Amino acid sequence: MxxxxxxxxxxxxxxxxxxxxxxxxxxxxxxxxxxxxxxxxxxxxxxxxxxxxxxxxxxxxxxxxxxxFPPLLRSIRTLEADGGTTVKTLWRLYDDVKVESVLMRYPGRSTLCVSSQAGCGMACPFCATGQQGLTRNLSTAEIVEQVRLATRALARGEIAGGPGRLTNLVFMGMGEPLANYRVVVDAVRRFVAPAPDGFGMSARNVTVSTVGLVPAIDKLAKEGIPVTLALSLHAPDDDLRSELVPINTRWTVDEALDAARRYFEATGRRVSIEYALIKDMNDHAWRADLLGEKLTARGKGWVHVNPIPLNPTPGSIWTASERHVEAEFVARLRAHGIPTTVRDTRGSDIDGACGQLAAEEAS
Structure with a gap:
């Protein structure tokens, strides 16, 4: 072959x-x-x-x-959950590389989780995509096509719940978006440009995640597109974060949080802190207190924390925190005055963590 x-x-x-x-x-x-x-x-x-x-x-x-309009994406596998309101698609690209996107429909809104890279070079050990390594960056059109096809599926009533529209986009699929910076920003410009130049979405409904590429965060703050920034932190202390998020050895917790604060100051957009809760690893009450202290030291009203119950990958030693531990972690953050919302984890029964389908297909 x-x-x-x-x-x-x-x-x-x-x-x-x-x-x-x-x-x-x-x-x-x-x-x-x-x-x-x-x-x-x-x-x-x-x-x-x-x-x-x-x-x-x-x-x-x-x-x-x-x-x-050369064909760029072809659906090779689709899985549904939540009564058909969560749809995960594995796409084959022109060169047989595979990426995933997940469409999640809620009452009153629909969110698409898009991929920006095939694989990921950040090597976070608890992440299915991070375990694959980086294959290549996606092109602007490969990202935009994920959005067009999801928007069309909703508009044509192909998703449970009847015809609808795509309201939210999150770059939380495969890849580190800010490591494919120019392409991701160009794709965002297509999303927010008024019709017919683009899809006419609100920049406020587009979220770009990052593990903390500090220079790219500062660059994004100057683009004039007030997207929501999501910082994947996962630990408030450098020793543990360097283990969970290896890029931390380049830019520390404090440097990443300072950049996130600067992003808020430049755009007025409240930053999301993403925190995957991993049993007996980063879910200690004292770590919640340390995170709360670091965030409040940088002011009020600029940040929101999303603890995420870990969606474990097959064979992984990592697993989700117990519910009472999760509840204590959230309570500690709220006691510091930090708005905190546990993320709804859709699609856990369909290999919901991005990268799992692609990993299965490759094995």
Whole structure:
């Protein structure tokens, strides 16, 4: 069997910024104004099917659309949970690389968890994706396509609950988003650009997570896109965090928290602290107190903590904290005046932790 191809995915319409689309269409021998028609079909009607683009001249339509909308993602496995309101999809990319996305529908809102890399280079030992290592970065279009396909599935009533719309996006799938910085920011610009230049989502409903790449956090603060920043902390002390999140040896807990505080000051957007609760590892009451002290030392009203019951991977030594320990951890944080909400863990019965399906497929 031939080895999978690695390299740059074929350029797609979603890779192009609005000012690049007209020249790209003209380079294919069509009038530049066709670019707006294509954008309307893709970002508003959520289609890349030339048969549905009846306002384009039939002569040359297939060639134009085929050139600008090469197939990038193909669904190879789908699992459902929660009565069909949680749908996890394993995608095969053009080079046989596999990534996952998870669509979660709640009363009044729908959230898509997207991947930004195939695998991850951060090597966090309790994370299914981190155990795989990094295969490659995704392209802007590979990220945007995850969103378009989920948005289309909701709009067409293919998800339990009838027709709906995608309201929230979280970069909490496979990969470290800020390690694929420019692509992720370009994808976010497609999400928030008004139709037909993009999907017209609110930047406030887009969350970008990071394990704490401090220079990239500061760079993101200057982009002028007030997305929510989520800092995956997982421990308030450097000794343990360096074990759980190896990048901590480069940027410490305090440096990461200082950068998160600067992000709040620059954008006015409250930062989320993500904290996977791991039994007998990081769930001690004194660690909750230490975290509360470090956060309150940096002011009030700037942060929210999301403790997350660990979704263990098969064969892992790591497991979720016991409920009474989780409750004590939350109580300690709240006693420090820190708004704290335990994250709803959807899809635990369908290998909900990102990376598990891809790992199974590869084994």
């Amino acid at each position: 031939a080895a999978p191809r690695r390299g740059k995915p074929p350029q797609h319409f979603a890779d192009l910024a609005p000012d690049q689309r007209g020249p790209a269409v003209a380079a294919l021998g069509e009038k530049a104004f066709r670019a707006k028609q294509l954008a309307t079909h893709y970002y508003t009607h959520l289609t890349s099917d030339p048969a549905e683009m009846t306002d384009l001249p039939q002569a040359g339509r297939e060639e134009l659309v085929g050139s600008l």
